[in-house]
Amino acid sequence: MARVSxxxxxxxxxxxxxxxxxxxxxxxxxxxxxxxxxxxxxxxxTPPATTPxxxxxxxxxxxxxxxxxxxxxxxxxxxxxxxxxxxxxxAVRKRLGETGAEADMFEAVDDAEREWLSA
Numbered sequence: 001m002a003r004v005s006x007x008x009x010x011x012x013x014x015x016x017x018x019x020x021x022x023x024x025x026x027x028x029x030x031x032x033x034x035x036x037x038x039x040x041x042x043x044x045x046t047p048p049a050t051t052p053x054x055x056x057x058x059x060x061x062x063x064x065x066x067x068x069x070x071x072x073x074x075x076x077x078x079x080x081x082x083x084x085x086x087x088x089x090x091a092v093r094k095r096l097g098e099t100g101a102e103a104d105m106f107e108a109v110d111d112a113e114r115e116w117l118s119a
Contacts, residue, residue, distance in 0.1 A: 055085070055086045055087065055088070056087060056091075056112075056113065056116050057077070057086055057087040057088075057091065058085055059112075059119075060073065060074050060077055060112055060116075061077055061083075061085065062074070063112065064077075069107065069108035069111065070108050070112045070115070072108065073105055073108040073112065080095070089109055089112075089113040089116075092109055096109065
């Protein structure tokens with residue numbers, strides 16, 4: 001197997017990268033140098049935070065026609081004048097604690113929060 005020799009030249013100060021080419025198999029091996037411009041650093045943008053468009057309390061109030069615990073929770077929320085319509089799931093849990101709601105309602109909030117976040 002032929003052996004390949006590589007000779008490196010010092011990098012110039014203008015920001016370009018120097019790549020050597022040369023091979024011991026050539027009749028008269030003369031290393032050549034090719035200059036390649038360095039690629040600019042990629043510009044990364046931070047993706048926007050994925051926040052639901054509608055507040056949780058508002059979303060939950062629209063679920064009153066559903067069956068199951070989320071529907072029951074939504075119907076109860078519609079009758080509560082102090083329900084946090086613009087609130088997040090924690091505000092709804094706090095309100096449920098203030099009203100002495102059953103543990104099933106807190107589980108319904110957990111299920112509703114998962115659906116709200118995936119919507």
